[in-house]
Amino acid sequence: MIPWVLRGLRDGVVTTSWPAGSDPYFDDWRGPVTIVGQGPQDHADLAAICPTGAIADRPGGGVAVDRGRCILCARCVRERPDLFGWSRGAATADLTRAGLVVPEITETSDSLAAVRAALAARTRALRRSVHVRHVDCGSDGSDEQEIAALLNPVYDIARLGMFFTASPRHADVLLATGAGAHGMAEPLRRTYDGMPEPKIVIAVGTDAVSGGLLAGSYATSGGIGAVVPVDLWVPGSPPPPFAILHALLAALGKLPAGREAAGREAESGRP
Amino acid sequence: MTGLWDQVVDMVAAGRRFAGLMGTQCGDALQLSAHLASAGEISTCELLLPPGATSYPALTPLLGSAFWYERELHDLFGIVPDGHPRLEPLILPGEHSVPRHVLAPGLFTISHGPVRSGVTESIEYLIQTPGEDIPHLNVRVFYKHRGIEKRFEDLAAADGVLLAERVEGVASVAHALAYSHAAERIAGAAEVPWRAALIRVLHAELERLVAHLDVAVRLCDAAGLAAATARFGVHKERLMRLVGQMCGSRFGRGVVVPGGVSAMPMVGAADVLTELGRMERAITADAKAAMGTASFLDRLRNTGPLRPERAAEHGALGPVGKASGYRDDARATRPYDAYPALGLGEPPEHQAGDALARLRVRWDEVRQSFHLLRQAADELADAADGPLRVSCAVESGRAVGWAEAAHGEVLYDLCAQAGQITRCRPRSASFHNLVLFHEVFAGDILTDFPFIEASFGLPVAGVAL
Numbered sequence: 225m226i227p228w229v230l231r232g233l234r235d236g237v238v239t240t241s242w243p244a245g246s247d248p249y250f251d252d253w254r255g256p257v258t259i260v261g262q263g264p265q266d267h268a269d270l271a272a273i274c275p276t277g278a279i280a281d282r283p284g285g286g287v288a289v290d291r292g293r294c295i296l297c298a299r300c301v302r303e304r305p306d307l308f309g310w311s312r313g314a315a316t317a318d319l320t321r322a323g324l325v326v327p328e329i330t331e332t333s334d335s336l337a338a339v340r341a342a343l344a345a346r347t348r349a350l351r352r353s354v355h356v357r358h359v360d361c362g363s364d365g366s367d368e369q370e371i372a373a374l375l376n377p378v379y380d381i382a383r384l385g386m387f388f389t390a391s392p393r394h395a396d397v398l399l400a401t402g403a404g405a406h407g408m409a410e411p412l413r414r415t416y417d418g419m420p421e422p423k424i425v426i427a428v429g430t431d432a433v434s435g436g437l438l439a440g441s442y443a444t445s446g447g448i449g450a451v452v453p454v455d456l457w458v459p460g461s462p463p464p465p466f467a468i469l470h471a472l473l474a475a476l477g478k479l480p481a482g483r484e485a486a487g488r489e490a491e492s493g494r495p
Numbered sequence: 496m497t498g499l500w501d502q503v504v505d506m507v508a509a510g511r512r513f514a515g516l517m518g519t520q521c522g523d524a525l526q527l528s529a530h531l532a533s534a535g536e537i538s539t540c541e542l543l544l545p546p547g548a549t550s551y552p553a554l555t556p557l558l559g560s561a562f563w564y565e566r567e568l569h570d571l572f573g574i575v576p577d578g579h580p581r582l583e584p585l586i587l588p589g590e591h592s593v594p595r596h597v598l599a600p601g602l603f604t605i606s607h608g609p610v611r612s613g614v615t616e617s618i619e620y621l622i623q624t625p626g627e628d629i630p631h632l633n634v635r636v637f638y639k640h641r642g643i644e645k646r647f648e649d650l651a652a653a654d655g656v657l658l659a660e661r662v663e664g665v666a667s668v669a670h671a672l673a674y675s676h677a678a679e680r681i682a683g684a685a686e687v688p689w690r691a692a693l694i695r696v697l698h699a700e701l702e703r704l705v706a707h708l709d710v711a712v713r714l715c716d717a718a719g720l721a722a723a724t725a726r727f728g729v730h731k732e733r734l735m736r737l738v739g740q741m742c743g744s745r746f747g748r749g750v751v752v753p754g755g756v757s758a759m760p761m762v763g764a765a766d767v768l769t770e771l772g773r774m775e776r777a778i779t780a781d782a783k784a785a786m787g788t789a790s791f792l793d794r795l796r797n798t799g800p801l802r803p804e805r806a807a808e809h810g811a812l813g814p815v816g817k818a819s820g821y822r823d824d825a826r827a828t829r830p831y832d833a834y835p836a837l838g839l840g841e842p843p844e845h846q847a848g849d850a851l852a853r854l855r856v857r858w859d860e861v862r863q864s865f866h867l868l869r870q871a872a873d874e875l876a877d878a879a880d881g882p883l884r885v886s887c888a889v890e891s892g893r894a895v896g897w898a899e900a901a902h903g904e905v906l907y908d909l910c911a912q913a914g915q916i917t918r919c920r921p922r923s924a925s926f927h928n929l930v931l932f933h934e935v936f937a938g939d940i941l942t943d944f945p946f947i948e949a950s951f952g953l954p955v956a957g958v959a960l
Contacts, residue, residue: 232722365956366664376728390612407588443642
């Protein structure tokens with residue numbers, strides 16, 4: 225029988241070269257729904273297509289999609305391919321909740337730059353050794369699998385100086401998943417309070433961003449934003465490991481030049 | 496009242512498996528439905544309590560497996576099962592503090608959760624220990640309660656499958672299947688087209704492989720077997736990528752719809768077969784190596800044993816039941832979709848009931864899954880073109896649907912009225928099996944805990960819906 229050490233060497237290096245290099249699995253990831261056209265529209269019908277109410281009128285005409293509510297059920301893409309399509313790439317995270325709405329409504333690039341600069345100032349001390357604490361606030365369990373996948377040799381976040389920690393006292397980043405179940409509000413708040421400054425909160429997954437399908441439930445608060453302040457929003461049901469990794473690096477200002485784009489810029493230029 | 500319970504107890508004594516007890520509000524009155532599984536079907540015994548009734552004689556003293564089900568009824572409907580041994584909150588969020596009472600002098604309680612080390616779902620284990628042993632343990636599952644059952648009632652029957660996929664994210668396909676089977680039964684839909692039945696099996700078996708590999712990762716990680724943890728982690732990632740390439744979701748979401756499937760896989764059957772062949776060789780070799788690593792097996796042998804009598808008495812589901820010699824696999828005993836036409840191969844034959852036996856069952860099931868996947872992909876390559884779904888217009892009615900997830904049988908009790916869901920109660924394998932966690936710590940110590948938990952391999956999301 226081959227000993228484990230040789231067995232471990234069998235397939236050579238399987239680790240992605242991203243973010244230093246590119247990875248087709250990152251670039252070709254079928255991301256959240258986006259607007260591909262502004263054809264003839266009947267808005268009442270359009271809103272009814274979406275089971276989570278992610279489709280809405282855009283002030284000033286046209287239609288908008290809130291990716292923070294999108295559960296990727298593909299219904300709109302199937303029914304109105306002239307209006308809706310998939311975006312490409314796992315760079316889906318955004319610094320503001322409003323920034324998840326496409327096409328953009330409120331943010332200007334100036335205010336976005338200000339948000340980014342403020343976050344960068346807070347995280348300057350955290351660059352080389354970052355400890356991450358995860359809290360499940362009522363997820364369906366898939367988000368946890370995708371976060372845990374960051375530890376496998378394909379993504380291997382330890383190579384980027386990031387580690388999971390058990391104690392909130394050692395944690396710099398809080399990854400929160402789930403729709404914000406009321407039962408987890410207190411444990412989440414206590415975990416957040418137990419973390420030293422500076423600290424970053426990342427809402428992982430559509431459930432954490434908006435509550436997803438459970439937004440109106442009596443037992444959830446429609447996302448974790450109602451309990452703790454959120455710095456970065458990652459849509460997806462669930463988001464793939466690359467999207468979570470991208471969000472972690474974006475929060476820390478560790479994305480190499482040319483890859484800072486969070487979500488919306490990455491999409492521009494692609495149909 | 497007691498007449499119904501006698502009937503249920505007699506049926507269980509005659510070899511049926513108690514599969515669940517559920518409540519449905521009918522106007523002022525509460526209807527209790529006990530589900531009993533046998534070869535070929537799941538039958539339901541029903542009883543309408545008098546309007547305004549606040550209590551009924553408990554079933555638990557007669558049938559221990561109703562323990563959690565009656566606590567849930569109490570939480571959600573406020574009805575008191577008279578004579579229930581411990582009526583603490585199970586589903587609805589309650590007390591966060593550590594209980595002051597322990598079973599005996601010299602014990603203290605370690606509150607393990609709900610926020611635990613590593614990346615895990617939220618659950619709390621209250622472990623009573625004198626220092627090393629675990630003489631008693633309690634589980635608090637209510638932290639993740641999301642109000643799923645009520646949320647179903649806002650949805651049209653055609654949309655319910657979206658929520659079903661999110662009841663237990665790691666068993667999305669199995670939940671979608673169980674829901675769709677219930678919906679198809681209400682609609683009186685024709686059998687799903689052959690290709691759709693095959694695609695359903697493909698995704699269900701891939702999901703099983705991923706879940707079993709996840710357990711292998713956790714067990715190896717608990718044993719500190721770094722190379723094995725990494726290897727199984729890579730295999731799991733590759734399988735999830737294959738699923739993602741086939742349907743656009745790494746969890747197989749959006750594939751199963753009432754009446755069939757939504758689309759053909761985006762990967763050709765020949766390519767699926769090639770990739771599966773490579774995966775099977777790699778996984779089989781690594782599994783064999785793991786099962787030959789003495790330091791690993793030492794941690795699993797005799798750890799967390801579930802006695803065969805208890806497994807049978809409780810009707811333990813999935814690998815937990817099979818490892819203790821209790822085999823009720825819905826794919827074999829109540830087959831659906833393409834399973835009746837495909838060969839399942841040798842069923843796992845194990846009795847020991849410890850963590851090692853549970854892992855052996857999973858490797859046997861991995862072998863079975865590859866066997867099924869090969870047949871399904873072969874058949875799919877040869878299958879004639881045609882529609883992928885039949886019409887499934889859910890009007891009014893009630894039906895039970897089931898599917899075998901990696902963790903055990905998933906059951907859906909679905910009621911619809913004019914195309915709208917009026918009640919939907921998903922019963923995950925976790926809800927039924929997790930209560931057995933109380934009983935498997937005979938002689939085990941704190942460091943065995945991660946092995947026992949991982950060997951049960953139950954997602955928490957499906958417990959307190």
